[in-house]
Amino acid sequence: MPLSKGYACLKGRPVGNRLGTGNKPHYQVHISANGVHHRIAVNVQSSDGSEVQYLARSRFVHPITDALSGLAQGRTDVASAPGGVALDFIRGNLAQPWEFVPLPMSAAGADNDLNEKLDSYVQRAMADESAMVYAFGEPWGPEPDKADNYFGFLPGRGIHDIHMNQGNPPGQFFGDNGPWQDGGLIFEFPLQQQWSAVFLKFQSQAWHSGDTDGGPILPTDPDFPDQPHTPIDPDTVPPLSTPDGLVRIIAAYVNDVRSPERETVMLLNTADVPVSLEGWMIADKQKNKMELSGSIAAGAALVVPVVAPVALSNKGGIITLLDNNGVKVHGVSYTKSQARQPGRTIPFQT
Numbered sequence: 294m295p296l297s298k299g300y301a302c303l304k305g306r307p308v309g310n311r312l313g314t315g316n317k318p319h320y321q322v323h324i325s326a327n328g329v330h331h332r333i334a335v336n337v338q339s340s341d342g343s344e345v346q347y348l349a350r351s352r353f354v355h356p357i358t359d360a361l362s363g364l365a366q367g368r369t370d371v372a373s374a375p376g377g378v379a380l381d382f383i384r385g386n387l388a389q390p391w392e393f394v395p396l397p398m399s400a401a402g403a404d405n406d407l408n409e410k411l412d413s414y415v416q417r418a419m420a421d422e423s424a425m426v427y428a429f430g431e432p433w434g435p436e437p438d439k440a441d442n443y444f445g446f447l448p449g450r451g452i453h454d455i456h457m458n459q460g461n462p463p464g465q466f467f468g469d470n471g472p473w474q475d476g477g478l479i480f481e482f483p484l485q486q487q488w489s490a491v492f493l494k495f496q497s498q499a500w501h502s503g504d505t506d507g508g509p510i511l512p513t514d515p516d517f518p519d520q521p522h523t524p525i526d527p528d529t530v531p532p533l534s535t536p537d538g539l540v541r542i543i544a545a546y547v548n549d550v551r552s553p554e555r556e557t558v559m560l561l562n563t564a565d566v567p568v569s570l571e572g573w574m575i576a577d578k579q580k581n582k583m584e585l586s587g588s589i590a591a592g593a594a595l596v597v598p599v600v601a602p603v604a605l606s607n608k609g610g611i612i613t614l615l616d617n618n619g620v621k622v623h624g625v626s627y628t629k630s631q632a633r634q635p636g637r638t639i640p641f642q643t
Contacts, residue, residue: 295373295471296431296458302361302369302378303331303428303452307419311443312408313337318398319453320411323444324426326366332441332451333428335478337407338398339495340465345456346393346494347407349414353479353490355387355626356578356609361427362481368432368452373473375580380429380475382457383502386611386624387477388492389643390500390537414480414489423483430454430476457494459507470507500537501620510620535616539564540589541623541643542612547605550636556599558612561643562589572617577603578610607632 309323317340322333336345360378371379382388400406404413418424434450441449454469455476461467480489499509544559558575562568570585581602589595599605605612609632613624625641632639 296454296469296474298431298433300371300373300379300474301430301432301452302364302371303333303432304361304364304366304369304425305329305331306366306422306424307415307426309444310412310415310419312412313398320408320415321443322415322426322428323446324428324451326368329367330441330444330446330450331368332444332449333426333455333478334451334453335411335455336493336495337411339497341497343496344395344397345407346496347396347410348388348392348394348492349410350490350492353488354628354631355385355488355490356611356628357385358479358481358488359609359629361479364427366425368450370432371429373471375473375578379473380477381459381473382475382492382494383459383500383621383624384472384504384613386613386626387475387490389623393492393494395496411478411491414478414491418480418482421482421484425481425483427479427481428452428455428476429479430456430458455493457492457498459502460494460499460509462497462499462509467508470502470509472502472504472507474507535568535618535620535622537621538623538643540568540570540614542614542625542641543594543643544638544640545605545612545625545627546638547610547627547632548607548635548637556605558597558599558605559638560589560595560597560614562591562593562595565591567591569617573622574615574619575599575603576613576615577605579604582615605632 305324305326311321313320319334324331396407430452431454432452435448437448439449440447478491501510543561546557549555569588573585574582576582583603609629611626
């Protein structure tokens, strides 16, 4: 079930801001897109009062940036599907679950709360006349007879749900679940040739979700096997058998100098015991899959040759590792620029 009012990307220049306060606090950003005014509303606290989980990449490297820079200023409706500019934290390999840190909306001290973290990026973008903000989420407006509540422009319009929009538990926001419709803030700083990104999720949201409806997938409690902790039919959902990141993709060789071209993926077993790879799969950005076999020794690295139908594009892509239940264990991405130089292995920060 997708976001009720659609999914979009808003691109423009930040010209004003307000810190989040009150019972339903949002950090507000005033955006000018070639003179047309919009507002970005970013949750800095959950509706139940809990802290929002935060991830910032000061140097955001992902193939999506090649497509973003070509977008026109203003609101662009985005298809919730792979292959375009839609965000999906899980399937797009934008983040790892252990990278998200819960932060309070406001706290005494410097640079230690969500208002301050967001403000540092927005203030930097406001000070740089070449910088652009890309906000992903659910749009509203234009509202011809209603001025904006914070910045007063008319008609009111903007974008919200700037956070993960899948994995919501049953309740008020369960109907907002869907793949390829996550919110986020991406900043472009052309003068520094740098991109930055801020991703948010609520602590109540499951990291794994169904590919069709984005509903949460949670493991069954072994002490209560007849009460699976998931609203999805347990007969159709595999259990989560492998911890996230237990085996990781640490490097890939995508641009060979030889013909026929040879491509490889290097895996690392972070466990202190061997891990069987029987039934595991590697998937490319087109969701083509190749099956693995054998095992990987404790603490060891393993170079896996890539075979058809999987192919690692020299134009940038994503690589995903799935366990024997088809559940994602780890994923990485690389850009066209990283793949440009032939004969070099691309290392990944994991």
